[in-house]
Amino acid sequence: MTIFRSALCGGFVGVALLALSAGSNLVLAQAKSANKEENAGCVPVASWVVPAGKKVTNTEIITRAAKQSVVLLGEMHDNLEHHRWQLQMLAALYAVRPDMVIGFEMFPRRVQKALDRWVAGELTETEFLAAADWDSVWNTEANFYLPLFHFARMNRIPMLAFNIDTRLRREISAKGFDGVPESEREGVTRPAAPNIAYLDYLLPIYREHEREGKKKPETGRDDPDFRRFVESQQLWDRAMAQAIHRVLERPGRPLVVGIMGAGHIKHGYGVPHQLKDLKVADVAMLLPWDSGKACGQLVVGIADAVFGVAPFVSHVQQYQRLGIRFEIAPEGGARVLQIEKGSIAETSGLRDSDVMLEVAGVAVKQSGDVVTAVKRQAPGTWLPLKVKRGSEMIEIIAKFPAAER
Numbered sequence: 001m002t003i004f005r006s007a008l009c010g011g012f013v014g015v016a017l018l019a020l021s022a023g024s025n026l027v028l029a030q031a032k033s034a035n036k037e038e039n040a041g042c043v044p045v046a047s048w049v050v051p052a053g054k055k056v057t058n059t060e061i062i063t064r065a066a067k068q069s070v071v072l073l074g075e076m077h078d079n080l081e082h083h084r085w086q087l088q089m090l091a092a093l094y095a096v097r098p099d100m101v102i103g104f105e106m107f108p109r110r111v112q113k114a115l116d117r118w119v120a121g122e123l124t125e126t127e128f129l130a131a132a133d134w135d136s137v138w139n140t141e142a143n144f145y146l147p148l149f150h151f152a153r154m155n156r157i158p159m160l161a162f163n164i165d166t167r168l169r170r171e172i173s174a175k176g177f178d179g180v181p182e183s184e185r186e187g188v189t190r191p192a193a194p195n196i197a198y199l200d201y202l203l204p205i206y207r208e209h210e211r212e213g214k215k216k217p218e219t220g221r222d223d224p225d226f227r228r229f230v231e232s233q234q235l236w237d238r239a240m241a242q243a244i245h246r247v248l249e250r251p252g253r254p255l256v257v258g259i260m261g262a263g264h265i266k267h268g269y270g271v272p273h274q275l276k277d278l279k280v281a282d283v284a285m286l287l288p289w290d291s292g293k294a295c296g297q298l299v300v301g302i303a304d305a306v307f308g309v310a311p312f313v314s315h316v317q318q319y320q321r322l323g324i325r326f327e328i329a330p331e332g333g334a335r336v337l338q339i340e341k342g343s344i345a346e347t348s349g350l351r352d353s354d355v356m357l358e359v360a361g362v363a364v365k366q367s368g369d370v371v372t373a374v375k376r377q378a379p380g381t382w383l384p385l386k387v388k389r390g391s392e393m394i395e396i397i398a399k400f401p402a403a404e405r
Contacts, residue, residue: 042295043308049289052300058092061305065284066096069248071255072271074262074287074303077140081309082288086259087147089286094155097255101247102152105240105260106138106145107161109186115159119152135371137166139325139340148259160247162240162258164188166325166337170352173232188242191234192277196221198269202230208341234274237264241274248280262287267301320377320400324350326370333357333388334364348398351389358386379403 043049048056065071073089075082094100107115114131117123123131128149129142152159164186171180177190194202199221206229207219219226244256264270265285272283289298289306298306323343329335333355339345350356356364359373360383377383380402387394 043289070283072258074265085288099254103160103162112161191238237270355388
């Protein structure tokens with residue numbers, strides 16, 4: 001993680017900039033120009049900056065990063081500019097290190113076969129997303145990621161499912177690491193202990209989440225519930241680090257590029273910390289940086305280098321989103337695994353572990369039943385949900401807001 005602290009060596013690297021389409025079902029909304037003048041010069045668009053240091057060239061960054069064993073590329077999941085930057089980085093790194101594997105936080109290990117078949121050219125887009133259970137495992141527009149998937153397929157670059165099932169993370173959060181039998185941990189070993197700085201980083205995030213219907217603004221570092229929450233976060237980081245480590249044990253030691261949320265990379269607290277525990281130290285931490293972001297956030301250690309992208313541009317989708325992650329329950333219905341903050345699901349009163357048995361009067365038998373019903377819902381309408389909560393049967397009305405004029 002210290003690779004960019006030293007002088008960066010030169011060497012010409014030709015970087016292919018690839019055009020990226022947003023997809024026909026997305027409409028770019030007007031971006032707010034609320035950036036303060038004092039923030040404009042921190043990380044200019046199309047520039048690399050070493051935090052609290054100096055500007056560096058694209059050639060320097062790519063040359064140095066390509067010499068590492070691991071390159072982690074962060075993102076905000078719903079920011080299209082971040083995914084465009086990731087695609088550019090993949091193209092640049094591949095030009096130097098074609099012996100590459102691309103790992104994705106978005107996929108749990110159980111869908112690895114679908115990734116293999118996609119790269120081999122055996123599946124269409126639709127077949128791939130269905131086989132990878134995209135609508136259940138990742139609650140983000142697929143068009144944001146498809147250019148990355150196509151890049152891997154076009155060049156026959158192996159894609160790796162980094163993650164574990166949401167259900168396991170939830171169990172660890174509820175019971176703690178030792179409370180879940182080893183046979184049910186998907187091979188994930190005990191994470192390296194977090195440092196104090198990481199606990200302080202996670203604490204305000206935890207306080208903003210509701211636990212058993214109540215917020216806990218006074219929670220401290222030693223709170224048992226908070227510690228279990230930390231363990232569940234670290235399990236995620238550990239799983240991704242172990243997946244990377246396994247690739248590096250292969251003959252030839254290919255370059256591993258990780259596509260993941262910035263929170264797993266920042267300050268080296270997440271995946272880099274677990275990689276260090278696994279004796280993998282040559283890691284590059286690279287992040288996109290919205291050019292209007294406050295300068296005070298660009299502190300030493302947040303990343304090895306950041307690349308300036310245009311300020312966040314919201315995307316208005318032509319279909320609706322409920323704001324949940326779910327799985328099809330063995331007994332039938334869709335079990336809610338996670339609810340987005342401020343989503344329609346949260347507003348309507350859906351809770352984690354609720355099982356949606358019917359959507360608009362139609363029995364839920366597969367993930368597509370939920371996705372299709374929600375996508376076709378018109379703005380300003382109500383969607384009835386028949387829900388099983390424990391032993392109780394209830395009806396919840398999801399109210400979709402009217403379209404803005």
